[in-house]
Amino acid sequence: MPRAFITGITGQDGQHLAEFLHGRGYDVYGMIKGQNNPRASKLQEEMPFVELISGDLADLPSLVAALQQAQPDEVYNLGAISFVALSFSQAELTANITGLGVLRMLEAIRMVGGTRDNPIRFYQASSSEMFGEVRETPQTELTPFHPRSPYGCAKVFGHDIVVNYRESYGLHASSGILFNHEGPRRGIEFVTRKVTNAAARISLGLQHELVMGNLDSKRDWGYAGDYVKGMWLMLQQDEPDDYVLATGETHSIEELVVRAFGEVGIDDWQKYVRQDPKFFRPAEVDLLIGDASKAKEKLGWEPEVDFPALVKMMVENDLALEKAKAGL
Structure with missing residues (x-):
């Protein structure tokens, strides 16, 4: 059975993704931060199939240990300080977790096994907030970034470092530039x-x-349940790449x-x-309005x-x- 490791497992996207992967026969591991995390018990009640592993995006050794324990085929990095308004008052924390946390996870994958010969496939949750003061409409994978919040700035760093590690070390690392996606779990x-x-x-x-x-x-608002399928599809491709997921409305x-x-x-x-x-x-x-033509053509993805x-x-x-x- 394939094995997946998800950061941000207690969030909206993490829960949708865990359900989706479980339905496809995956062993699902989720990273949880801190002792007696109140979200952990609720998640275990609703999704007993998820095995929780302790770890922190601010701590590289904990990420290495978590990956060694899970031995995943796929890593989905959904963990972040994800509330844009909060990023203005906690800019340094946002940069550390949402930005540098991506770098730490990529380093952990390199250390545990993420080379061309032993590939762990990696998904990074990039964001339409990276476009900010938009340079063109609609926005595509090639639209220049102009973030307008510390959150957007941190996401730009995370996105760019994924490209750098992909090109420098041959990691199978892809980023989904997801436009707003919502649902009852938001x-x-x-x-x-x-x-x-x-x-x-x-x-x-x-x-x-x-x-x-x-x-x-x-x-550009879509449904989170549709978007996690796009995340998975990215990691099923022979070559890693970056994709916009959006409704186009x-x-x-x-x-x-x-x-x-x-x-x-x-x-x-x-x-x-x-x-x-x-x-x-x-x-x-x-x-913000996205053009998901590339994802539709190459991945066969459509919002439903x-x-x-x-x-x-x-x-x-x-x-x-x-x-x-x-x-x-």
């Missing part, structure tokens, strides 16, 4: 889940307003709000939504869940969760 701090959860709670009388930042920013945050509130029967959403300057970024990314279906899925999930918590 953390409540992220804008999509913040909106769908608020819509559900307001409709149930459990919350009275939704406080937002910029409503005009536009994003863009929607504003206001459109997201309108559709989420519409799902719970609230048309006058303006009554419940208030903007607060504290939720505006110091440097905003106004428009469209924007309306994604929002509906998330609102329905939040309604069920909030009703259960409130005993309704």
Whole structure:
């Protein structure tokens, strides 16, 4: 059976990927940081097939030990300080984990066995936030980067160091430049889940307003479950490469709000939504829209869940969760 090692196993993408790989017959290993991590027990309840291994992207020896224990055929590096807003207040931590963490994992793979003769295949979670102040629309694998946050800057370093290790040492290392991908497992701090959860709670009388930042920013939103298949497909190719995964459609945050509130029967959403300057970024990314032509042609990848279906899925999930918590 093939063996996969996933960092960021407790996050949205890590959980989707673990399920996907398990369904394809993989032995799945996930890296967990710290003792008594509260997310670990929940993950083990939901996914008992995942074997958890201790490790930290800030500590190279722990990564070497984790890989020696798992002996994986494929490594998926999804671990990061991934909340863009937090990266402005914790820039050094973001650079250390989201940026240098990639370098440490590549070094660990080299040390354990990732050469042309003994290849561990490596996937790096790059991000559309690397494009930032976009130079062209839509964005492709060749669009220049202009990140607008410490998170975006760290992701650029991670992306470039993957290319460098691929070219310098012959590692089978690929990066997926993923545009925004969401779902019911998205953390409540992220804008999509913040909106769908608020819509559900307001409709149930459990919350009275939704406080937002910029409503005009536009994003290319897809479903996380679709995107993890793309990650896997990249590592099944004979040659490593970089691929954009995106829907090719863009929607504003206001459109997201309108559709989420519409799902719970609230048309006058303006009554419940208030903007607060504290939720505006110091440097905003106004428009992201990806061109996934390369992934469609070379990988045969296609997104299956469209924007309306994604929002509906998330609102329905939040309604069920909030009703259960409130005993309704």
